Amino acid sequence: MRTPVGCAALAALLWMAAGCGGNSTAGNAVAAGGTAASAGAPAEMKLAAVSAYDAGPRAAEAPADEMGAQRGSQLFKDKGCSACHTFGKKLTGPDLAGVTHRRTAAWIENQILHPEVMVKTDPISHQLFSTFMLQMPNQGLTPEQARDVIAFFRHQDHEAGEAHGKEAGK
Ligand code: HEC
Numbered sequence: 225m226r227t228p229v230g231c232a233a234l235a236a237l238l239w240m241a242a243g244c245g246g247n248s249t250a251g252n253a254v255a256a257g258g259t260a261a262s263a264g265a266p267a268e269m270k271l272a273a274v275s276a277y278d279a280g281p282r283a284a285e286a287p288a289d290e291m292g293a294q295r296g297s298q299l300f301k302d303k304g305c306s307a308c309h310t311f312g313k314k315l316t317g318p319d320l321a322g323v324t325h326r327r328t329a330a331w332i333e334n335q336i337l338h339p340e341v342m343v344k345t346d347p348i349s350h351q352l353f354s355t356f357m358l359q360m361p362n363q364g365l366t367p368e369q370a371r372d373v374i375a376f377f378r379h380q381d382h383e384a385g386e387a388h389g390k391e392a393g394k
Contacts, residue, residue, distance in 0.1 A: 296380075303369075318352055320380070
């Protein structure tokens with residue numbers, strides 16, 4: 225017979241599977257499993273270089289925003305980003321080609337809005353800092369402006385993907 229219990233068990237499984245990717249705690253598993261005894265204590269899944277902001281779909285997966293991308297392109301120059309960053313090679317800052325495939329939108333937004341906090345608290349940002357030996361300055365963007373810049377990055381990565389596809393004869 226099809227019981228709601230089956231659904232609950234499935235839901236609990238999915239919950240736990242999802243939990244393994246993030247900072248799952250024994251507490252979560254117990255709550256989802258229903259009984260403290262059967263849930264047991266899953267091995268602690270502490271992944272040192274995992275950023276709390278970098279969980280979920282990559283920034284590239286959001287729909288395109290051409291108007292935002294245009295504003296973002298201008299902001300990228302006006303706000304001084306282009307002094308340290310470009311697409312396709314490293315300047316004093318990381319190469320931003322493919323950044324929307326590497327990171328989530330939330331991570332990029334935080335890096336743009338609070339680079340001085342990210343470098344101290346975020347493992348990815350900290351790692352970049354150790355590589356480049358330079359702290360990205362806070363350029364004083366608003367959250368809306370940061371999202372436009374991300375739309376621009378997404379546009380760049382999309383164009384690059386199309387060009388690549390053509391080369392490969394697609
Ligand atoms: C003075 C040079 C400098 C300027 C100006 C600058 N950045 Fe950066 N940026 C860096 C450095 C260095 C890093 C890596 C170290 C760190 O996180 O501080 C970085 C990291 C980043 C990253 C992460 C890259 C990756 O591979 O994940 C993004 C995104 C980024 N910057 C965007 C911007 C944007 C947008 C602006 C303009 C608003 C900007 N940066 C202005 C130097 C700069």
